[in-house]
Amino acid sequence: MLKAVQILGWSSGLTIISQRLTRTRHSSSSSTSLKLSTFSSSPRRILSFNPTRMSSSQPGSDPLPNSPTFVSVQSSGDVRKIKFCQWCGGPTKHEIPDGEEKLRAICTHCGRIAYQNPKMVVGCLIVHEEKVLLCKRNIQPSHGLWTLPAGYLEVGESAAEGAMRETWEEAGATVEVISPFAQLDIPLIGQTYVIFLARLKNLDFAPGPESLECRLFALDEIPFDSLAFSSIYVTLNLYLEDLKKGKLKFHYGTINKRPGSSPSDIRAFTLDYHLQP
Numbered sequence: 001m002l003k004a005v006q007i008l009g010w011s012s013g014l015t016i017i018s019q020r021l022t023r024t025r026h027s028s029s030s031s032t033s034l035k036l037s038t039f040s041s042s043p044r045r046i047l048s049f050n051p052t053r054m055s056s057s058q059p060g061s062d063p064l065p066n067s068p069t070f071v072s073v074q075s076s077g078d079v080r081k082i083k084f085c086q087w088c089g090g091p092t093k094h095e096i097p098d099g100e101e102k103l104r105a106i107c108t109h110c111g112r113i114a115y116q117n118p119k120m121v122v123g124c125l126i127v128h129e130e131k132v133l134l135c136k137r138n139i140q141p142s143h144g145l146w147t148l149p150a151g152y153l154e155v156g157e158s159a160a161e162g163a164m165r166e167t168w169e170e171a172g173a174t175v176e177v178i179s180p181f182a183q184l185d186i187p188l189i190g191q192t193y194v195i196f197l198a199r200l201k202n203l204d205f206a207p208g209p210e211s212l213e214c215r216l217f218a219l220d221e222i223p224f225d226s227l228a229f230s231s232i233y234v235t236l237n238l239y240l241e242d243l244k245k246g247k248l249k250f251h252y253g254t255i256n257k258r259p260g261s262s263p264s265d266i267r268a269f270t271l272d273y274h275l276q277p
């Protein structure tokens with residue numbers, strides 16, 4: 001299991017990364033937002049958690065990708081939704097290029113191929129005095145639901161820097177990243193979550209434009225019935241499970257939607273290929 005972590009290039013040691021962020025809010029809200037999906041809440045306790053495979057079937061919502069460009073690039077892999085070239089604006093055709101195996105969107109003017117690659121979402125699991133910091137979303141999707149501060153990694157920043165930036169943007173909090181906690185791949189929608197354990201540098205935090213509210217939740221008060229995304233649900237469950245076992249670990253896993261389940265059901269998934277040291 002340790003080998004898997006080493007392949008990822010991550011150390012399980014206590015690596016302190018810190019960065020002083022300016023007090024100027026830099027928001028990329030429109031480009032970091034995720035596609036709207038609906039949520040219906042139901043009374044539910046935390047599901048019992050299997051360390052090698054997690055699944056549930058309770059209602060919720062799930063993130064779907066949203067392209068920041070006018071080109072409709074959908075991370076779900078449907079290249080037919082890419083109708084125009086992002087370089088020259090020309091119309092695309094959908095064919096399998098020579099030497100390749102997948103259907104691609106190819107510009108009929110300049111010939112460029114619009115390859116689709118997963119996006120990395122980075123965020124922080126901030127722990128303070130046995131509480132975790134959550135933000136109530138003020139943007140779609142999942143408006144009004146709770147999440148860890150997280151968003152798309154930007155070009156030019158490391159994953160840890162991006163996680164700290166998102167934390168600043170969404171929670172107004174300055175944090176120190178302690179260690180990587182989870183990498184969760186969601187192949188269906190072309191996203192990889194990288195969540196870092198972090199601590200508050202001070203108690204000054206306040207909701208940014210993308211958040212309605214930011215709160216420290218005691219561990220038995222985490223609003224599992226009102227979480228925004230499967231990835232957050234998994235992350236928080238992994239954290240609680242680690243605490244029960246008395247040791248925090250790094251987790252890798254793949255979140256797969258259950259066939260036939262609603263895209264809006266954040267608990268209709270299995271956590272597959274779960275690796276931990």
Ligand SMILES: [Zn+2]
Pocket residue numbers: 085086087088089090107108109110111112
């Ligand atoms: Zn073109």
